[in-house]
Amino acid sequence: MITYAIPPALGEDPLDILRLAACAAHIPDFVVPPESMVRLVALVADGALDAVNPEAAWPELSQGLMGGRPSRMLEVLRGCGALARLLPELNALFGIPQSADDPPEVDVGEHQLLLIDETARIDAPLATRWAALLHKVGKAASPREFWPAHYRHEARGEPLVEAVCERFKVPAECRDLALLVLRECDRVHRAVDMRAAAIAAMLERVEAVRYPERFEQLLAVCACDYRAYPGRAGAEYPKAELLRLAFKAFAGQMAPTSEPTETDPEVSAQAFEKRARAIAEALRSERWADA
Structure with missing residues (x-):
């Protein structure tokens, strides 16, 4: 302690x-x-x-x-x-509205305060808390005419997160997770609507098999973000369990080292299709799109 x-x-x-x-x-x-x-x-x-x-x-x-x-x-x-x-990048979020359910809008800065306390409630490590704190900084740069929507806030936020991490010389673990959460959190929130191929692509992109603990940290931030909205304190976050099931199916289709290398485009495409179909079966879903 x-x-x-x-x-x-x-x-x-x-x-x-x-x-x-x-x-x-x-x-x-x-x-x-x-x-x-x-x-x-x-x-x-x-x-x-x-x-x-x-x-x-x-x-x-x-x-x-x-x-x-x-x-x-x-x-x-x-x-x-x-x-x-x-931290002017964080301070700039206060007074910025974003969409919610009930009420229909919340203040981004105030939401971040609730979010960071939610990460403390689950006793999250420093990298998770840092990533949670920064992943919405791009919303302060969203055009006012589009508020409370924040299209492409991830692209606006990426150079800000990189600059903050460089300024404070944060550990690489904190920087890498902050950038990952920035890029992927909204996609995790939309997991229920994603096709199996899109989920497989996300699991590849975040290197979930290579870094399973980091993948769990991503899910933890997203769950805390969900619970930081009004009326959701202590609520279940089923998208995390859905993605864990998808990950298990995805990882189960990883090729043994004796099989042909996936650097061959044809082999890679076949392997991806196997993983995506395994995800669809695991989720008992027909959500499938050609790779």
């Missing part, structure tokens, strides 16, 4: 701003005193964070993300203006 000590003073080390905010994520009853919040606002406004190397800030930020309520750290940082300095 991670313990977090309240910083004894503010102003001596700019990173104490993050340390104090992280206390709110780790200590259930901790509240930043009003006088400390005033001091935080003044420090940020005076540029205390401007000279901080983001790489040096990453350990404090990641510790806060691993708290029991990481959203509280983000709320403190946002309240004093530090989030806009450290």
Whole structure:
């Protein structure tokens, strides 16, 4: 269990701003005193964070993300203006609407706070929490005339995620999962409507057989994202189980090493068709399209 000590003073080390905010994520009853919040606002406004190397800030930020309520750290940082300095890509999501069920729209930034707490509820590792935090950043760049829809937000978000990960020098595991979740989360949410061939293509694309744990992390983020919407707290996420069944069928058709190499286009196409048909049978579905 991670313990977090309240910083004894503010102003001596700019990173104490993050340390104090992280206390709110780790200590259930901790509240930043009003006088400390005033001091935080003044420090940020005076540029205390401007000279901080983001790489040096990453350990404090990641510790806060691993708290029991990481959203509280983000709320403190946002309240004093530090989030806009450290993670402007995330800060920009507040005030952006996106489609939902009931109510019909939610605020993307507020949704992300609920999502990151959901990852904490399942005791997710750091890479999963980081990926969950960033996977909607492209929605802040969506044309306003299309709101609350966010077509192609993945393409807009990819350079943003890459830039954030480079800025903080995050571990490769965190970066790779963040990019994977960005690209694939919405497809996972649409899994029920996908044909077997499309599911097979996704499993190939995410290298699910080579990286099964990373595939499970993708499903975990998607499940948490689903449960972060109003009225879905604690709900089942059947698309994850559907894709696990598909994965089992898909992996069961992997060719033994003694069989011809799949670098041959004809062999590769035949192997893909076998896997897709295995998925269709496993899901008891007629959803099939030619590769």
